[in-house]
Amino acid sequence: MIIAPSLLAANPARFGQEAGRAERAGADWLHLDIMDGQFVPNISFGPAVVAAVRPHAKKLFFDVHLMCSKPEILLEPFAEAGADQITVHVELGEQVESLIWKIKKLGKKVGLAVNPPTAIAAVQPHLEQIDMLLVMTVNPGFGGQSFIHECLPKIQQAGAWRRALWNNGAGASGSGAGRYSTGRERKLPYRIEVDGGINDQTAAECAHAGADTFVAGTALFRRRNMAAAIKQMRKILQDNDPTLADLKV
Ligand code: DX5
Ligand code: ZN
Helix, strand or coil: CEEEEEHHHCCHHHHHHHHHHHHHCCCCEEEEEEEECCCCCCECCCHHHHHHHHHHCCCCEEEEEEECCCHHHCHHHHHHHCCCEEEEEHHHHHHHHHHHHHHHHCCCEEEEEECCCCCHHHHHHHCCCCCEEEEECCCCCCCCCCCCHHHHHHHHHHHHHHHHHHHCCCCCECCCCCCCCCCCCECCCCEEEEECCCCHHHHHHHHHHCCCEEEECHHHHCCCCHHHHHHHHHHHHHHCCHHHHHHHC
8 A cells, every 4th residue: 555645735845854754653655736727727836846855755655647638748757857647637538649669768667547527437548558547535626535436446446357357467577466366477457546635434435446546735733743644554554454354354
């Protein structure tokens, strides 16, 4: 289970120190929300901020979430700024295929995001090319919103497609055998990330539905003791990990 605090909820005057705080608190990834004021009705920060934050959290995996209408002009600047993964939205339509290849060509991991109103079927043609599927659990653009429970069946569907891909032999050999390990070292076809309104309660619901990567802004950065908050969320996730359920009998 991956826990990714979202820097959008941190004090913008101290983004570097806040990223360092997340690393020391035991976070796995740092989630970076990039908003252009067009794809979503808000503006956040650009490659220069990501580059400035990078030295403060050298060990964290930088998960860059592009909520932008013209991501093609931003891929290289964010790759150079220190992104480890770049996520684009399936709502961009026809250009998604070429964006996926451009991100791969930059040697970065690829994420594909789907908004609450968008049918999950929209991502199906791309599932074998991506490293992570991001099921948005709020309408993108702002932190601090309430979790949309109608998104839970989309997580279950994504989990079912992943199991089917796995059973058909998908998933390159290599380190980090996935949940459905059959003794042969195989990676998960793709991770399932949730983002928006994630706290201990909704994280538990998402884990039960099949998610394995959890973005949380308000629930983590607004806590004085972030280490305790992350430890608590990790415990709850382990207690709600459906693949461990049979180990508990
Ligand atoms: C919303 C962003 C989220 C947001 C999460 O568009 O993609 O990453 O920052 O913040 P919380 O956890 O406060 O909902
Ligand atoms: Zn996000």
